[in-house]
Amino acid sequence: MTAAIKRIKRFFFPESLRYQLLSRSLFIIAALLLLIGLFQYFLMHQFLFRSKAQTLQNQILAIPGEAWLFSSNMPRREGPGQGPGPGRGLFIPETQIAFIDPQFNLTEVSQPADSGSIPRLPEQTYSEALQQKKMIQQVVKDEAGQEQLVVLQSVGSRGKTVGVVQVGTPTKPLIDVLISQLLTFLLLAVLALVAGLLGFLPVLKRTLVPLSNIVSTVRQIDAGNLTERLPTKQGQTEIDRLSVSFNGMLERIESSFEAEKEAKEQMRRFIADASHELRTPLTSIHGFLEVLLRGAVHQPEQLHKALTSMYSESERINKLVQDLLLLARLDRTPTFEKTPGDLGDVVKEMETQLKLLAGERKVSFSIAEDAYCVFDPDKMKQVILNLFHNAVQHTDAAKGHIHISLDHWEGGIRLTVKDNGPGIAQEHLTYLFDRFYRIDTSRARKYGGAGLGLSITKSIVDLHEGTIEVESAEGAGCAFRVWLPELRAIE
The missing domain is CATH 3.30.565.10 (Histidine kinase-like ATPase, C-terminal domain)
Structure with a gap:
């Protein structure tokens, strides 16, 4: 289970810089395409529904108001879909047509055979339609639960509003067009992503060549080979700046190594010189002590000479030690x-x-x-x-x-x-x-x-x-x- 989770994590969150750039670029493009698709869907939705509503409005206004009034007063003897309403040939067969008089009485003018009753809207909506000449459009559900695009348009005769014509048509054909457009866009988006993937991989590979060069050069650098330097003019400002900074770090490391080597060499020379300086007076003192042990201690002249020489050599040792201590204190940067x-x-x-x-x-x-x-x-x-x-x-x-x-x-x-x-x-x-x-x-x-x-x-x-x-x-x-x-x- 853990291995599967790790594989899924590596797939969605790759560790490779190349695949990180690729996946994130494709994700951003896919997100943009999704937003464009949604934006296009809503725009097309508004456009199609608005266009359909205007078409129905034009069809309503193409029939004189007297005809609508006459049609509402005629008794309906036919079954559903058979009425003699005006303009039946102007509307598509699935269209439901009704006339609403100023008293909000609804008269079915035309109704398809396989549809339910014409949906009745609130009286307030009809009142607004009677009072204004502008079209009112709404999407409602009929008794069968199907969505309809309903258009209300007031009609008049001799300059007087005589009622409101209600025309409803199913929204399914419009939705089918929208879904078809959306599927077409999704198919094109997927093809674009695949084409982008195939085209972006080699371009990305060439783009990361300078970074690969840096990696290969860095692998060749070790403590014994600090003279290697990264190329600094590869045509990419960020990579060149990285190379310049890395070269500066290499120079500082190289200088530190050289300083350390020099310090070790100086320490070696220092120990050798200090040992040599101490050995000479100590050897002299040791020699005089041997002379004294052989019997010179009983000879005042030789004893005085030996003691004087040993005192002189001890002063040299004391001065040397004092100087070394002073240098040690100075090396610690004392506060004067x-x-x-x-x-x-x-x-x-x-x-x-x-x-x-x-x-x-x-x-x-x-x-x-x-x-x-x-x-x-x-x-x-x-x-x-x-x-x-x-x-x-x-x-x-x-x-x-x-x-x-x-x-x-x-x-x-x-x-x-x-x-x-x-x-x-x-x-x-x-x-x-x-x-x-x-x-x-x-x-x-x-x-x-x-x-x-x-x-x-x-x-x-x-x-x-x-x-x-x-x-x-x-x-x-x-x-x-x-x-x-x-x-x-x-x-």
């Missing part, structure tokens, strides 16, 4: 305590500290007035220290020159840290802000660096909605520029 202020005041406050870090290197400043922006003072100090420390590492201890400038630039405040060091080759500039990236590994380790300072700097600048860039060439020094939105631009 950003406040409006003059960045120039921060640079001036750090001037003594920076000169101490520079040692014998020359340090110069160029600070613009009113360098107002929104920033976290502690984090911006860290940015300046990181960039300055990087410049110190890459300039000569005696001949080095580091210049720090602060100016207004393109709707923001630009901080520049420039040195006269050996510069950086172009192939390294793209990777400078990557984690654990170092141009000179031995030199970076000498100063305790792990290649995280510039990564931290960039993360802080990004969280301030700013930008950082580097300009350098081999032998021409290096300049790091940080841009932050100016306070007036933010407001």
Whole structure:
């Protein structure tokens, strides 16, 4: 039973888009044809009955009123259908004719042999017919239960109304004509639906070809083949828009997959670099401990050297861990305590500290007035220290020159840290802000660096909605520029 219901449901509510469109189109056409058929039936009904009534009216008016009056006064000696009424030859044989005088007396003028008595209408209807010259038409049932079209028409003699002629005729011939017309229309409608079905199927199939192309293309797309794209110019606006939207989704998915692959690769490199950075100081500490265990602990000079080296290596590990923790916090997009202020005041406050870090290197400043922006003072100090420390590492201890400038630039405040060091080759500039990236590994380790300072700097600048860039060439020094939105631009 359930299977039968499902089959019936699939027949009337198909799941295929093609058959849904076909069935719904045919249903709409069939409904329209049904409405047209009903409308035609009622129009034909009114037309036929009205035409028949007018024909009977014309036949009544074709006979003089004196003849109708004379006929009503003649005694009827014949049986049904035999009366000598006027105009018997003008009416069809099935017609019933009666004359009603002003006193509402009904006289049968003509009556078919196989019909019942002439139906008598209410006196009010006869009164209305006597008072007006217009025809009155009604459909009533006689004693035999058959419908008749009854026409009432007043007649007169010498300008005076003498009575009303009632003519009735069976409606069955008219109904037969209507049914014949309706059956003909239904037959033509069925033929039209069949022809439409046969003609619409191939047209619908061709119309859905672009959709079939999309389905076949989508089936070929998987995680390893995201470069496939749907055709976007197939001559159908809706399908083309669907293809464009789907292609956009594929591009976003492809970008997400590429980003995920890149993130996994970066994580792999990060773990490898972090392991390498931790392994070096740990190996050094382990080696010194072995030396101490062999007896160096009783030799003050070697003991001091070992402890000093282990302390230095532990500081490297501590700094590396602190930097990694800071990067982890920055990756979680922390909320900085950003406040409006003059960045120039921060640079001036750090001037003594920076000169101490520079040692014998020359340090110069160029600070613009009113360098107002929104920033976290502690984090911006860290940015300046990181960039300055990087410049110190890459300039000569005696001949080095580091210049720090602060100016207004393109709707923001630009901080520049420039040195006269050996510069950086172009192939390294793209990777400078990557984690654990170092141009000179031995030199970076000498100063305790792990290649995280510039990564931290960039993360802080990004969280301030700013930008950082580097300009350098081999032998021409290096300049790091940080841009932050100016306070007036933010407001």
